Amino acid sequence: MRIKKYIFNKVIEITIIFFIILTILFFLFRLSPGTPISKMVDPTFTLEDQNLLIEQLGLDKPALEQYFIYLKNFCTGNLGFSFHYGEPVSKIILERLPWTILLFTTSTILAAFVGVMLGKIAAWKKGSAIDNFLSISALISHTLFIPWFALLILWFLGFKVGWFPLGGTLSPEIWITEPSLFVKLLDLIHHMFLPLMTLFFIHVGSYLLLMRSSMLGVLKEDYIITAKAKGLTEKSIRNKHAAKNAALPVITSVGLSLAFSINGGALTEQIFTWPGIGRELIFAVSNNDYPLAQACFLLIAGVVLVANLIVDLLYAYMDPRITY
Amino acid sequence: MTLLKVENLSVGYKTKKGLLNAVNNISFTLEQGKSLGFVGESGCGKTTIGMTLMGLLPENANILQGDIYFNGSNLAHFNDEKWRNFRGKEISMIFQAAMNAMNPVIRVDEQVMEAIEVHNPDMPRNEIHTKVKKLFNMVEIPENRLKDYPHQYSGGMKQRAIIAMALACNPKLIIADEPTTALDAIVQDQILKEIKEIKKGLNTSIIFISHDIAVVADVCEDICVMYGGQIVEKGKREEVFKYPRHPYTKTLLASYLNLDSDKDIKVPEIQKPPNLITLTGGCNFSASCICKSKNCINHAPEWVNLSPTHQAFCCEETLGKDKND
Known part of the structure; x- marks a missing residue:
């Protein structure tokens, strides 16, 4: 073994x-x-x-x-007490962590999935109008300045049009009436929508571009010609023969950004007052709350290290040529 | 029965410097169950012919003129959908295994299976499995290796698997593009035997593309020697290799060393191949030809019949002069 x-x-x-x-x-x-x-x-x-x-x-x-x-x-599992809150650091972290995981895992997976799909199409139709549109949009999305975009989307959809709440995760006035699970979920999605959209748009571009370039490389491989020579359908060549190989580098990227999303969303969390780790991290550092800040950073370090290992193992699973 | 008839085929690549005439006005025929070999140096257009017959030319390449009659239909006028149904079923291709010809992340049996599946959508799954097993039996790959990935195969096994893939739908014609290049001599011999057996057993026609004269001479009954996008000499294997007439064929054969050949035999020096973008209209080989006359530079060569089955694309003068020395 x-x-x-x-x-x-x-x-x-x-x-x-x-x-x-x-x-x-x-x-x-x-x-x-x-x-x-x-x-x-x-x-x-x-x-x-x-x-x-x-x-x-x-x-x-x-x-x-x-x-x-x-x-x-x-x-011994004791992370100490927060200087500011006077509460155990582990308690604070456990309170904030689920919110961060919920928001960032959802947005990263969503962005990766959509990015891979669109990148695949862009590469397949290289040079067409669809490709140009997708590539340019992806470049814009990729280079967007997060706080600017977050504020813009918050101002427009949250304030000007007023479709979405300005911050927080839940509406207490709804939850106090003890509604059904569905209503609770709907309320959560309502709150999550703006930060989710922000993070989605920021990340989808880079996944799209990564997938596109990886796919373009794969399409030049000899086995694509073999697949064509067999008379396979375009869809089968694109999805089965090309995309599976092309998605390999995207997996690394997803794995690592899932890890970094713990802190990477600090600005987004701050703007949408999302009670996650990122916001706590900024707060802890600026207040010299040593135990809390250290714990936040250690959490990131731990997640990055473990995510790396998982990506390695996932790679071996996806690519039969890699064995350990 | 004539299976394939190519008439005046020209294929060009659009490049930044202009149109590159990779294949220039070539014609040949192939009978059912026969084998035809294309030999020539790199860049002479061998592979372009193969890719044209498979409809796999790259985007910047076009058939400029000519017709390709296969079993009654003209491939030169096929659209994408027709090509898709045709490829792998009527004509299939054996690629070089040294290239990445098999998908590294898909199991070998699956890669053969899908070739059968796509052309026989109604065939039940277990029948496809049986067929794959039969194919692997034919190319002598043990059954317990079916579920392997390509990287777990040796070079020879990969080449066998690729042959199995090409045979998946019982094609009438197989195009083998350098199938034994990069294999060691013993494995090469085994693969060639296999190809010959398949040809005999299934009555499949074969177009064999290689730069290696020995390999082509082993497999093919008819030979086309190519130079600069043109066929310069064609005929039966014995005629072309025993009594070569075109100066290029002679050069090619002379450069092929063999143990009992005279050590001091002088191999004529070949200039670099002609620029296929700026063709002069004269003989493509004139720059390197040992017996060229002034005429050759400006006057296109013509087909000279040397026997009912043996022709050279040259001029009477050169061929005549040559006979005497």
């Missing part, structure tokens, strides 16, 4: 990298300007009170000692 050995080795590798990242993160935050208490203290606080606060947070100890305490706690 070479695959098991491969996974085992990979997991060890990932663990080592993870702890290196953890170490770097820990000291990076200690080196960053400002102190965590600056956002908590009142100008009326005496120096003694301030020192007491620092002591309570454990920040008076030498950095190395702090590091080992953190390491020990981390290994």
